Amino acid sequence: MKAKKRFFSPEAFAAFRSIDFRKFIFSKFMLTLGLQMQFVVLSWQVYEITKDPLSLGFLGLAEAIPAVLFALYGGHVADRFDRRKILIFVIASLVLCSVSLFVLSLQGRLSSAVPFYAIMFLIGVARGFYSPAQFSLMTQLIPRESYANSSAWNSTFWHVAVVIGSSAGGLMMGFLGKPVTCMTVVCLVLISLFQMLRIVPKQFEKITDQENIFDSITTGLKFVFGHPVMLGALTLDLVAVLFGGAVAMLPVFASEVLHVGEKGFGILRAAPFAGAVLMALYLTHHPPLKNAGRRLLICIAGFAVCMILFALSKNFYLSLFILALSGAFDNVSVVIRSTILQLMTPEHMRGRVSSVSTMFISSSNEIGAFESGAAAKLMGLIPSIIFGGGVALVSVVAAAWKLPSLRKVQLK
Helix, strand or coil: CCCCCCCCCHHHHHHHHCHHHHHHHHHHHHHHHHHHHHHHHHHHHHHHHHCCHHHHHHHHHHHHHHHHHHHHHHHHHHCCCCHHHHHHHHHHHHHHHHHHHHHHHCCCCCCCCHHHHHHHHHHHHHHHHHHHHHHHHHHHCCCHHHHHHHHHHHHHHHHHHHHHHHHHHHHHHHHCCHHHHHHHHHHHHHHHHHHHHHCCCCCCCCCCCCCCHHHHHHHHHHHHHCCHHHHHHHHHHHHHHHHHCCHHHHHHHHHHHCCCHHHHHHHHHHHHHHHHHHHHHHHHHCCCCCCHHHHHHHHHHHHHHHHHHHHHCCCHHHHHHHHHHHHHHHHHHHHHHHHHHHHHCCHHHHHHHHHHHHHHHHHHHHHHHHHHHHHHHHHCHHHHHHHHHHHHHHHHHHHHHHCHHHHCCCCC
């Protein structure tokens, strides 16, 4: 009789056999930890100044616009230059952003939110270059058979960092004050930079032709739009996050619906990521490769239902559970989508394909924050979240009907 697998078998840690992957994941962990703490401070201060849900939407938009504008160029750069050096430069610029926020925190309560929007704009510019370069570099550090495992661990560490960063940001801000929290962020981003410097430079298949920037970017777009499975997975997550996300409105829920204040806000913000961590740990041992397309559709639908239920909840603990469940559903789709991109993208195209993914997925969080703020302003807080969840559900049904290749995709 076949022996039963242990939950954490050696295969669950396949990606960690690469020393440079370990350095990479630690660098990304520290950076994410710091930036999440920083975002908690930024969002709370902006709402504290404006008392307007729409201002939180504009805060997300301030990051999303430059991230989208620079993403395609960032992908072009990542396919032609040393990805490690690109990341070193980007993280160094984020250190400067963190120092700027620390200086602002020493000024006490400001009368204008404009400086915080400016910092978010600069972070968005950095993200436009960071996302394509980090995805491409990560894939260089591991063998092909470890792609799904690396995606699961990448998601695990990212979500753990968000859980700790979100909760620690709120708690530190409440107990120790904004300056201490911001100084902690500076230290974390510096550690991330140091770890990136320790990674051994890698050779990869660089593009050496004289193709101009416009043609290079167009080639990347055509590649993604020419693959229905890849395009479908990206579009589904775009719609789900754009319309179905309630995270941007958590300061309003914490303050006016659940009445739990700064500390409760930090815990609420951490809840979806806590659920994602538990799911990601499970996926390191049980990657969702079989019936991946069907699982993707089911999990995005589950995420949308969670958003609707969260909008209707008036109980703090029930809201925490629903947010945690939404994070678990979302993480499955994250791992499946990342594995699809890794397996279906040739080495010389990884930067540009990742840049398109950044436009679809990463920035949809911030644009979704603006949509949530605008919808809450026009429709009311709770009706806007219910409406968004409904739109996400309709998108799943449409994808299942119109994209049978996505529904039937297998990754093993």
